[in-house]
Amino acid sequence: MRTPLLLLALALAAPLAASDDIGLDAQAIAAAAQLRDRALEGSEAFAFVEGLTTEVGPRLAGTEADARAVEWTKRRFEAMGFDRVYLEPVTFPVWLRHRESAEVLSPFPQKLVVTALGGSIGTGGAPLEAEVVEFATLDELKAAPAGSLAGKIAFISNRMVRFKDGRGYGPAVGARSNGAVEAARKGAVAVLIRSIGTSNDRFAHTGNMRYVPDVPRIPAGALSNPDADQLVRMLRAGQPVRLRLDISAETVGEYTSHNVIAEVTGRELPGEVVTIGGHLDSWDQGTGAIDDGAGVAITAVAGAMIGRLERAPRRTIRVIAYANEEQGLYGGKAYAEARAAAGEIGAHQLSAESDFGAGRVYALRAGVTPAAWPVIERIGQVLAPLGVATEQGVGGPGPDVGPIVAKGATWAQLAQDGTDYFDYHHTPNDTLDKIDPKALDQQVAAYAVLAYLAAETTVDFGTLPVATPAPAPAPAQDPAGKPAR
Numbered sequence: 001m002r003t004p005l006l007l008l009a010l011a012l013a014a015p016l017a018a019s020d021d022i023g024l025d026a027q028a029i030a031a032a033a034q035l036r037d038r039a040l041e042g043s044e045a046f047a048f049v050e051g052l053t054t055e056v057g058p059r060l061a062g063t064e065a066d067a068r069a070v071e072w073t074k075r076r077f078e079a080m081g082f083d084r085v086y087l088e089p090v091t092f093p094v095w096l097r098h099r100e101s102a103e104v105l106s107p108f109p110q111k112l113v114v115t116a117l118g119g120s121i122g123t124g125g126a127p128l129e130a131e132v133v134e135f136a137t138l139d140e141l142k143a144a145p146a147g148s149l150a151g152k153i154a155f156i157s158n159r160m161v162r163f164k165d166g167r168g169y170g171p172a173v174g175a176r177s178n179g180a181v182e183a184a185r186k187g188a189v190a191v192l193i194r195s196i197g198t199s200n201d202r203f204a205h206t207g208n209m210r211y212v213p214d215v216p217r218i219p220a221g222a223l224s225n226p227d228a229d230q231l232v233r234m235l236r237a238g239q240p241v242r243l244r245l246d247i248s249a250e251t252v253g254e255y256t257s258h259n260v261i262a263e264v265t266g267r268e269l270p271g272e273v274v275t276i277g278g279h280l281d282s283w284d285q286g287t288g289a290i291d292d293g294a295g296v297a298i299t300a301v302a303g304a305m306i307g308r309l310e311r312a313p314r315r316t317i318r319v320i321a322y323a324n325e326e327q328g329l330y331g332g333k334a335y336a337e338a339r340a341a342a343g344e345i346g347a348h349q350l351s352a353e354s355d356f357g358a359g360r361v362y363a364l365r366a367g368v369t370p371a372a373w374p375v376i377e378r379i380g381q382v383l384a385p386l387g388v389a390t391e392q393g394v395g396g397p398g399p400d401v402g403p404i405v406a407k408g409a410t411w412a413q414l415a416q417d418g419t420d421y422f423d424y425h426h427t428p429n430d431t432l433d434k435i436d437p438k439a440l441d442q443q444v445a446a447y448a449v450l451a452y453l454a455a456e457t458t459v460d461f462g463t464l465p466v467a468t469p470a471p472a473p474a475p476a477q478d479p480a481g482k483p484a485r
């Protein structure tokens with residue numbers, strides 16, 4: 001009797017095994033396709049960003065607006081019908097911008113548009129006046145003789161190049177991150193950079209910078225692209241260019257903000273989680289519509305749509321609005337540390353973040369074990385009608401997902417068209433009008449499909465090799481450790 005039974009079992013198992021490769025049945029695929037189509041018909045994502053950017057506005061980490069953003073988002077998540085909404089503490093130093101201006105004193109007196117870089121000190125309560133010395137790149141500044149900039153302002157004039165995938169950011173951003181340290185090493189009293197951005201608008205792009213121990217701290221600012229051009233023309237005229245720089249900014253104590261988290265509880269494996277999210281903080285000048293109100297809205301709405309399905313997915317879906325990404329990935333790091341301490345890294349089945357503006361998604365990428373890749377390809381087939389291609393062996397996790405991926409968690413990326421992202425990134429011009437509601441709906445559709453099928457499949461996405469910490473920070477990297485984005 002044994003043999004025929006075994007044969008029968010094998011015969012029955014064979015067709016099941018084929019669909020079992022990806023652990024998704026026809027019902028799951030149909031539900032994902034329905035989520036996709038429903039999102040395209042119009043989602044609540046634009047209304048979410050509209051509310052956040054209007055009612056809270058700019059949300060610099062550690063300010064009273066940070067607290068309002070946390071409260072606003074918690075209430076919104078609760079109103080969206082999630083099974084669970086909760087806060088987790090995130091502590092960091094508070095940096096405040098007070099005042100900033102720059103003007104050329106000679107040979108052609110006029111004002112320039114400047115912004116202090118995040119983390120910069122001020123000019124000491126009074127304007128600083130000095131001659132400007134230009135460097136085409138950060139490397140050129142590094143190659144300057146020691147002491148050659150004593151009493152001078154170093155100006156790094158390199159220009160970020162525009163690409164759809166934002167890869168011009170990585171090579172350019174080192175000037176912002178490390179310009180102050182390198183200039184101070186040569187004796188400079190301040191550093192100015194050309195904004196790390198692609199627009200020709202007269203807005204300067206802020207963004208994080210860093211100091212290191214044992215190198216004097218000097219003020220750091222960015223000029224708008226047209227103002228950087230203007231300064232370059234003056235310098236090329238051949239006479240010494242003297243500039244007055246006035247920055248008031250300070251780091252004042254610590255603040256505890258929160259990651260705001262919402263969940264759809266899994267029906268079979270509630271302890272296994274798929275995370276999606278964005279960061280809730282923004283820089284202080286714009287209203288943080290594309291960076292990153294959009295990301296929080298897209299992923300929250302995708303999660304809420306899944307939560308309204310008749311049957312919850314097998315695994316839990318967790319939407320995370322991360323605290324203080326901009327000044328050093330504090331929310332992502334706190335989340336990863338807490339999960340590591342609780343032994344929950346392995347419970348993370350797939351993690352993704354939307355933090356690249358509001359442009360349409362064009363590619364699905366993932367870092368999973370080879371055995372789980374067929375699931376990614378199947379998810380990609382459901383995404384294909386959205387104009388999304390599946391790409392293997394490229395991409396990387398979002399910035400706040402980086403810390404948990406470094407501890408072994410698997411990731412997925414929905415790559416967005418960032419052609420104009422760096423026109424607005426970190427400027428006063430990052431406002432709601434830059435968002436196309438239809439594009440936002442396409443992203444909701446993509447995140448809903450990804451999160452739902454990743455939470456529904458019976459396949460384990462596994463864990464990845466744990467990254468070993470780099471011995472020294474790479475000069476061309478964002479201080480926050482962001483990939484080129």
Ligand SMILES: [Zn+2]
Binds near residue numbers: 279292355
């Ligand atoms: Zn961002």
